[in-house]
Amino acid sequence: MLEMGSHHQLSRIMRPDDANIVGNVHGGTILKMIEEAGGIISTRHCNSLPGDRCVAALARVERTDFLHPMFIGEVAHVSAEITYTSRHSVEVQVNVLSENILTGAKKVTNKATLWYVPFCLQNVGKIIEVPPIEYSNPEQEEEGKKRYAAQKLDRLETKERNGDAIMPVLNPDRQTKEAYTVAFSQSSLIHLVGPSDCTLHSYVHGGVTMKLMDEVAGIVAARHCKTNIVTASVDAINFHRKIKIGCVVSVSGRMTFTSNKSMEIEVIVDADPLVDAEKGKFRAVTAFFTYISLDKEGKPLAIPPLKLENEEEHKRFEEGKARYLQNKAKRLAEKERQQ
Amino acid sequence: MLEMGSHHQLSRIMRPDDANIVGNVHGGTILKMIEEAGGIISTRHCNSLPGDRCVAALARVERTDFLHPMFIGEVAHVSAEITYTSRHSVEVQVNVLSENILTGAKKVTNKATLWYVPFCLQNVGKIIEVPPIEYSNPEQEEEGKKRYAAQKLDRLETKERNGDAIMPVLNPDRQTKEAYTVAFSQSSLIHLVGPSDCTLHSYVHGGVTMKLMDEVAGIVAARHCKTNIVTASVDAINFHRKIKIGCVVSVSGRMTFTSNKSMEIEVIVDADPLVDAEKGKFRAVTAFFTYISLDKEGKPLAIPPLKLENEEEHKRFEEGKARYLQNKAKRLAEKERQQ
């Protein structure tokens, strides 16, 4: 009954702590489950041949949409499948379904694509060769190759962008700030990485980091519009460096763009190995989260426009607008293709 | 890919918090997963026809063996199947498999049988009729009927055994004590120190100890006045000795003093390094917590006076009163200075 090949399934009932006070499950909870399923299936696959043992580390999550809200008491079904392998990386596609066990209603809430890289356990830093999978037809392999090339390019570009200038400081005093400005809603949290955040080999699970990012983005969004807010999508996230147990992680968020019905929040994760003096603080991850605001019936509300106060904020707003329009165009194109 | 009928599967990677210090997963962790899978599949089944909605409550677990130990880092696969239905109950059989994703080794660790009864949500106390399942052959149904009859008999017998004479209780029996005495509200808990309670170097965070202390103090306060109680202050706490992972911590609280609107509770923390035989049990921390009682609007309520039963309690009450008056005087002095 257990399918243990290239599929993996995980399901869990949603509890009060997985959700906000209105009962909507946090996007971060879902991202964490997606990554757990992806981590299990790719680690299992990369250890399927004899040789060095390895653990698959999350390298990238493609843009992910949250198609329907999920609620406390529903069962989340997360199923993962390996869809492409290159020499040193694994592509996993994950579907999330919500099931109301009282009414029987089921909804697809997410589709996500994750990339993993297998790190050797015996020889730290060494990357293992990935056993190839079998494709049902040559087109499948061809399309995977294209996706692989596209994500590789994007990872390189982000790496360069992050490298050249560590972004300026977030946390000035919010209290004196005007409502609807960037400074008013910007937020940050810190978290000391403990054992249950980590894999057996003391590196933070990618899903744990994404959950913290979603928490900060949610606080920024709620401060801006003071309503029930939910995650609508997350842009591609690249994980450049692994974070180890004992680090203090600081996660900061600021609003970059608002459209009529959505807000974009930039989230930055820095890691600080407190005790380990050799390594300094480093930028671990950055990403853009999009949130919407819901009324009591679950219908989208208008978003108060973001007040921009300086040139840099204007620049970031324009960049956010470009991403917004690009995603809109993509969604439209997809819809047409499906019809 | 999701089988949503009479099967249900759940899998989860085992974390440090699921296991003891040697890495063996706690039996309790496995029992909890087994019951989660059973609860989901039986609630889903009992809501599969139109009519009143219900939730399946666990009525009985048959004898369960733990065939092989499970370890941190392994993936637990829990699969549940409905194997018999009577008019008002559901039998679920659950198998647990451990998978080492590095070596690929798999082992059956548990086989369990659980019985659920569906309770109506609209009409509390009412039991719903269970939709019958289809059996692949008449023998299957016959054997289920026998298991049903056997468990029903055993449940009745235990009920009678429990009914006629409440067994002598282990701890100092609160039930025979008079209300508002020290003995009536005194409480204690034990906690096995796990990885997420600790720093990177395996010593308990001071904050974890304080949280347990407040939990016990809160239960003492609630037992005394049976209302919504909140922490008002904590006296200075000194941490004389550090507590290590794997210790059993016992935290005990007793009421020492009541004023009109507040209660003082003394909390004592003892640590017992179970396995580490060289060191004995030691007193780790003691402190005084002050609680107040609130009505529905959040206004302080009068506290029932503490009934003192012996000289020692009188002495502790007087000491508590002295601390109370001293703190009151300090607060007044501070107020005056600020004006």
Next chain:
Amino acid sequence: MLEMGSHHQLSRIMRPDDANIVGNVHGGTILKMIEEAGGIISTRHCNSLPGDRCVAALARVERTDFLHPMFIGEVAHVSAEITYTSRHSVEVQVNVLSENILTGAKKVTNKATLWYVPFCLQNVGKIIEVPPIEYSNPEQEEEGKKRYAAQKLDRLETKERNGDAIMPVLNPDRQTKEAYTVAFSQSSLIHLVGPSDCTLHSYVHGGVTMKLMDEVAGIVAARHCKTNIVTASVDAINFHRKIKIGCVVSVSGRMTFTSNKSMEIEVIVDADPLVDAEKGKFRAVTAFFTYISLDKEGKPLAIPPLKLENEEEHKRFEEGKARYLQNKAKRLAEKERQQ
């Protein structure tokens, strides 16, 4: 952004599990956050110069008042600052602010003062020298010196008071009991049922109760044989009455029987609806757990025989023996049938 010198800030949204059923955040939750912020800032400070690495351990918390209640859904902001350093200790002042992100209302809920001592990681027991901080004026340093002297005196006094006579313990004192008796290993815990222990309809999951039962049984077994112990089996468990949110559950365990290689522990669960005055305390569940003891290679060890002290214990031992022999016979019969 985060000032990483002598300031540190942490913020987190308050969840259902952080609070009681009325929504008031537990004092213990706040104390835990205060200590986390204090521990991070002082560990970072003490590692700011080259030399031995260390971790700052909490030595003392000054008297702390809870000025305003905090509620689920509010964001707690905890900010910590180093305000004094002596040669071997660090004083940290922590402020806690609650923010209602929907209304924007903010309130100071706590001010706390903590003292930390830096312990060397390479050389256990050695205390590191603390890098001095700079004071903005000489008065500041002078006042810090006075606070340091005052707390040192108080610490010494408590140590002496605790030293000369271990205070009478609340619970039936295990320490005066002979090893290997029932009274020596018997244990009990209390647990306040919170939201994540419950179904959507506020009844405790059967799995949560079983996990607590296994935890107590494990502590009884470890106290008896002081080795690595694991659950071998659980006898049939009947759940007669459902336990509701807000109840205090007390779980007690005592050893009933030992064979050469196994121990049987009886576990009793009582539920007490604290606030709900109409219903009294009731017996919710009872069960028998069997544990075995393992050596470092995972092989079963001999169990020290249980010392029986009265007639009742002899009676329970005989009943346990009967269950043991019955289960052994069943296992043998099953084996034969399978061959």
